[in-house]
Amino acid sequence: MCQLLGMNCATPTDITFSFSGFAQRGGGTDHHADGWGIAFFEDKACRLFIDHEPALTSPIAQLVKHYPIKSRNVIAHIRKATQGAIELENCHPFMRELWGRHWIFAHNGNLEGYRPVLDGVYQPVGSTDSEHAFCDLLQGLRAMFGASGPANLGEVFEELLARIPDIRRHGEFNFLLSNGQGLLAHCTSKLWYVVREWPFREAHLADMDMSIDFSQGTTTEDRVAVVATQPLTDNEEWRQFAADELILFENGLPVRKARTA
């Protein structure tokens, strides 16, 4: 299956350290070499990079590792194809606009026999179960909140709790979703997170011999939550999501948790 990486921060932060370890899993320490992608929110704007080359060798991944884009919400994905050919339109994350904001979605899992009835406002460009699920969720949110939208991501969280079970019964549905205001993470099988905050400390990557001392250059204002399919570092306290748990991260903290089954 695929690998997910998400980041939600109190202040704009670059993800070069975590991404360096994560990218190793795209053809290096793991076999997920069927394309990759990463999306950075900068306020309402969103930059999405996708590539069908393995993350380990992709020139775009090299750029992302060395160009410190500061963002409060990031979603990345390394693909191991289950449904859909190895084509660029099947690379996660996927992007759509809703309520005047970009929404980004990446999925890890395999949904079998799942073809939602879509009314046409959102239609998949590629052929993955994942993009169908994204279109289905956005269509549901629009149906619930209309063209003007919800007051906050807390309301979206509640609506997702109601909508996830219908999709989840088709298979594993680990996903990351963001509109730039926070990060929604759902786990059916494998997802972990760590919160880094003042006074910070040194972190060492699990996938390569690289360390960074986060206590340098950070302040009490900074706080970062990192979410990943597998812990990215080997000397920090990663917490495992419960099965069927949905968590909303805002300002680098888990602010809502609930079970979807």
Added chain:
Amino acid sequence: MCQLLGMNCATPTDITFSFSGFAQRGGGTDHHADGWGIAFFEDKACRLFIDHEPALTSPIAQLVKHYPIKSRNVIAHIRKATQGAIELENCHPFMRELWGRHWIFAHNGNLEGYRPVLDGVYQPVGSTDSEHAFCDLLQGLRAMFGASGPANLGEVFEELLARIPDIRRHGEFNFLLSNGQGLLAHCTSKLWYVVREWPFREAHLADMDMSIDFSQGTTTEDRVAVVATQPLTDNEEWRQFAADELILFENGLPVRKARTA
């Protein structure tokens, strides 16, 4: 005002040569240094790169100059802000999904007193007149062709002819629009194009001393149309669009032309 660059090809072609000259206008030979962007279609997939740094110095522009992404439809834009702050969400091109394809739009001009009534299916993320126009056009196309869409871009061309005048009366409306199947280019004031085809020849950039001999490595199957606000080379036969002219390019050729006023 801004600078537009478009490319439509019979076979997947890289745009590194044209983009090298074009990027000079983002802070080098011209003063359009308020961000830039470029979108590459690879079949149905689309890669969109935007940056608020000047195209001349942007690390992402360096990547685009040296990473030959092969594409049949490309749209690029260098911004000189008229409406909307210098923020990433105001950088063109803009992307939305319609009928299971990504659509890309970039605009050069200034639409005064223009705020279309949008029903909510497409809402601007930024504050530019340009993104409002894009949402307005897509909403109109969806209203005309429903959720299943038109048979081809020729039908979109005809519908645009009917819809452009309402927007154009607010000001200059030079734009490029693509869904990956062809390139639609509209000119109210300044737009040029050149068609390169067999047996090809050498081209020399107008904005920097750089030449390329397109006769090397090309075949009779290749054909490329390049559209730009100003001719990019100084030794080829560029043709100027007529005022208020809409042209549809497919397979590297202008296949439909009509006046919108």
